[in-house]
Amino acid sequence: MQKNKYILAIETSCDDTSIAILKDNKVLSCVVKNNSKALNEFGGIVPEIVSRFHAENIIEATEDALNESNINIKQISKICYTSEPGLVGSLFVGKIFAETLGLSLNVPVYKINHIHGHILSPFINSEPIFPFLSLIASGKTTSIYLVNSPIDIVELTKTVDDAVGETFDKIGKALGYPYPGGPWIDKNFDINKAVLKFSNQKIENNFSFSGIKNKVITLINNKKQKNENLDIVEIGSSFMKWAIDTLISKLSYYSKKFGCKTICIGGGVASNSYFKSEIKKIFDNSFIPEKKYATDNAAMIGYLCYLINL
Numbered sequence: 001m002q003k004n005k006y007i008l009a010i011e012t013s014c015d016d017t018s019i020a021i022l023k024d025n026k027v028l029s030c031v032v033k034n035n036s037k038a039l040n041e042f043g044g045i046v047p048e049i050v051s052r053f054h055a056e057n058i059i060e061a062t063e064d065a066l067n068e069s070n071i072n073i074k075q076i077s078k079i080c081y082t083s084e085p086g087l088v089g090s091l092f093v094g095k096i097f098a099e100t101l102g103l104s105l106n107v108p109v110y111k112i113n114h115i116h117g118h119i120l121s122p123f124i125n126s127e128p129i130f131p132f133l134s135l136i137a138s139g140k141t142t143s144i145y146l147v148n149s150p151i152d153i154v155e156l157t158k159t160v161d162d163a164v165g166e167t168f169d170k171i172g173k174a175l176g177y178p179y180p181g182g183p184w185i186d187k188n189f190d191i192n193k194a195v196l197k198f199s200n201q202k203i204e205n206n207f208s209f210s211g212i213k214n215k216v217i218t219l220i221n222n223k224k225q226k227n228e229n230l231d232i233v234e235i236g237s238s239f240m241k242w243a244i245d246t247l248i249s250k251l252s253y254y255s256k257k258f259g260c261k262t263i264c265i266g267g268g269v270a271s272n273s274y275f276k277s278e279i280k281k282i283f284d285n286s287f288i289p290e291k292k293y294a295t296d297n298a299a300m301i302g303y304l305c306y307l308i309n310l
């Protein structure tokens, strides 16, 4: 592997515009311009609005990342960007920016898979330990992977409908929290108030979150219609405990099935406080990304580019 390479990484798959500069596996800067305040007005993501947000912010984010890392743009030796999966307009802004910059600097430009970036994110600034099981839980994805190397990643299970983060956000909206609801439900979590019981999913089935979403939102709407007391902490905490317990039981099932004891989590929901504490309690060898690398960020894109030695 060639050392001392400066990588410029671009992430624009959803609502965050992020640019990172890495020197090999070390992150020198990672700038994230977040669009959620603007989206709060609409209660969620509007693809056309986020594409425009990326187009307006990407140059400033790049300048900020270069300034923070004390790197001149001419020192960049490769560029990488998130090519999939994501919102097509948002991905396109990143792709056009990456290719134009690559042409003007005369450096190679590489495509990186966003989910694979999340999967390796717990090891940013160090080296990964293979094999490991990875659970990616975000606003778009809820899947478990067996990871043998940065290029040998096998999906074992996924959600058949809503993603867990999306479910947090929709229930959060019904409870009256701002977008995204996940961090708010977490902030107000009280384990002693997680008293409402919901049925468990069959462990060998794929994840499914639309049933719980409908059940909880119907419960909230019924209470509102009947003018009954709405205990948002009780409902939010009961849902959160159920959702996180569901994620953890599936991880335990695959850990036993594959005899794999190294466990990683990633994606926005990996910053959930109860999730992190339970993972540390249950699995001896667990890796959780730093908060800033759990949600969408370009550092994980650059780090994967380094690992696969492009």
Ligand code: KG4
Binding pocket: 014, 015, 137, 138, 139, 140, 141, 164, 165, 166, 168, 169, 180, 181, 182, 183, 186, 267, 268, 269, 270, 271, 272, 273, 294, 295, 296
């Ligand atoms: O990975 P991410 O930044 O990107 C998207 O998939 O868009 O994840 C965002 C998701 C949102 O659904 C958000 O509500 C959820 O992660 N999230 C959380 C927490 N922090 C972020 N969910 C539960 N608890 C949290 N502390």
